[in-house]
Amino acid sequence: MSEVHIVVLGGGPAGCGAAYQLRKEGKAKVTLIEQTQMLGGNSGSFEVDGQYLDFGSHRLHAACDPEILRDIKQMLGDDLAHRDRHGRIRLRDKWLHFPLKTTDLMMRLDKPFAFGAAWDVLKRTLFGKGDEGTTFASVLKANLGQTICEHFYFPYSRKLWGHEPDKLSGIQAHKRVSAGSISKIIKRLAKPPGAGKFYYPRKGFGQISEVYAQEGEKLGAKIKMGWSANKVVQLQGGGFDIELVNKAGDKENLKADQIWSTIPVTILSKMIEPSVPQEVLTAAEKITYRSMVLVYLSLPVDQWTTTDAHYFPEKDIHMTRISEPKNYFGLQEPKGQTIVCAEIPCERGDAIWNMSDEELGHLILQDMATADLPIHEPSKVFSKRLPQAYPIYTMGYENDLNAMDNWIDAIPNLLIYGRQGFFAHDNTHHALYMAYSAVNCLDSEGNFDHNRWLEYRDIFATHVVED
Template identity: 55%
Template sequence: MTRTHIAILGAGPAGLGAAWQLVKQGKAEVTVLEQKDVVGGNAGSFELAGLNVDYGSHRLHPATDPKIMADLQALLGEDLLDRPRHGRIRLQDRWIHFPLKPQDLMLKLPLSFGAGVAFDAAKKFVPHQNGNGHETFTSVLEKGLGSTICRDFYFPYAKKIWGVQPEELSAIQAHRRVSAGSLGKMVKKVLSIVPGLKSPSAGRFYYPKKGFGQISQAIADEAQNLGAEIKFGSSVRKIELGEKQTITFEKDGNLETIEADYIWSTIPLTILTKAISPSAPKEIIEASGKISYRAMVLIYLVLNQSQWTEFDAHYFPEAEIKLTRLSEPKNYCVANEPKNQTILCGELPCMVNDEVWNASDGELVEMVRDSLKKMWVAD
């Protein structure tokens, strides 16, 4: 009996995870097409100045689905490190811990800020109408955190990252991305300071010893051991749909084809819809053409010192500072080598072909230096 053949487009965590589970459970033969020469996609890692660094800042949250977490722990073993979160954010010219701690909000910031947070909390006990029932990023966060924290942190930061007003963002982003999703949760954080009440996973994250890309590499290795095939350097050019699906891809300058019973895609819809033949309906093509993607430029600075600061990441919500985050990868995995070097990764959200995207390396370095001068980070 011929086994089902599934072609998976893209060797990021999603594509590799699917491939691994399919061959692990004996459900299909699997071929993964990946245009790069390595796995991981944006969640991959690479070596720079003797250190493994990621494309930006990545962590594995303890709230990850228990089954997925168990699989990753089995794959990585002791290489999956349990680390405390130790970042900081600049608010109103003062540094406070990030993730936000209630005691910092009340004691380290100006009295007016603490009073605003307290007033927002008090309003929770006043009956009020829920508006028109339509949730947005703004409404979800203001309802959960109050206007003070939203005004000074979450809304400015969201605008910098996404490039649009918070009112234009989906409520899904608010529900998924904000860990301290309500003042009630923040009260629980206060109580967690009391011995015996603190969750073992509070303020912690998991991180692979060799960089976040080690997760994808471990999954890829296991999938290949079980029979999955990964074709690197393979760019999809055409997908012909029929009783069998035929995929034409370019590899080493030559066009090759494979047939599959099913195609599972993790590549951008803007690329997928253009590759399909017979062509997708006109409305699908038009809809996919309206999808825009937010870009990001990453700047890596190699410093000739063992450690820059004790913090893993620094966050900048202020509009006048182009950086949104500055991380020190060495602090994520407690790396001791190399002894006299460390790396900083600066993140600059942008749009393709804007001034940041088209800036030279020298101009980008100056943007980072300007940000550091304005924020006097290393104090």
């Protein structure tokens, strides 16, 4: 019997992880399709002036599945560092260490904020937390109290997703806020996840996806970069005919027994033939993403600060986070230069999205001044744009997502998974876990165990983002 041919759409962690694992297990012939010339997707990396940069701040968390972490360690070797986290959050004009530390909170936390949070805890102890409701606002208020919500989570959520907290689904609170209750905050203070450490590759976070692809190629996977799926035709008797196109407009066709897609489900739904039902297309139009502009400033110093990432929930600062990639691995080179990356959530096509690099540079320097951060005249400013940075869970979004999910699930031999495929708030270790889980559902003859996959999906539903 000939080997089943699986075409993986998307070269992010979920796609590269599946390509590697499928070949490692010898379960399928694999072709991975990536539309750009870079692997990793939003979790990719690129080099500028001798520095490896990411698309925003990324790190591999200690919560990573042991088997996956073992593979990554084996593949990267000395190129994988295990580092202490040194983040900072600016809360009511005061800097707090992130992850939170008990002694730091006692010394630096704004006193009115501390008293307000304590009063919220006392009220909940005396009267109970009350009904959670169904919105992001009601869920967090019931669990964390008014003070933490009004001064931290609500302003941060307005910046991050561009919606009022009461217009967002409560699911967003459960999926996105890892410390979603006072008891969880206390547990994290007593025992920080991963002992306050993280993993990071020497050549940027995208090196994880790159090494998965490289090892997958050694085992026989074909990695086809610079091509994207333009049309997916279902064939009678099973399988697919995929029309590929590159930037030059060249086209070619590829036959597949199965398609494993990690690309945004909204994009996938528009390329499948026979034509997609109108109700599914309508549902796809209602699924929305928050975009992001990444602003990179090259500064003429060895090191800007000792902090890996600064967080800004306040509304008077445009960026939500600024990171210094050299600090993530602890690199000393190049001397006399470091590049920082500021993240500004926005809507595709709005004023922020359309700003020039010069305008964006001035905006970030203004933010630095507002936050009392060190200011150096940048020698270079450039930007990157992510059209689909974060999924937005507006009220009732799950109905539209389920309509799309049910339709795709009814198509034989088509699998969706990964952060973009599932429209999920997930970390890279979650995406890789999905990839490994999918491979576990495929037997040696190419048969996919859908019942086992549903069991895995129940596990995926419990994933909560690690910040």
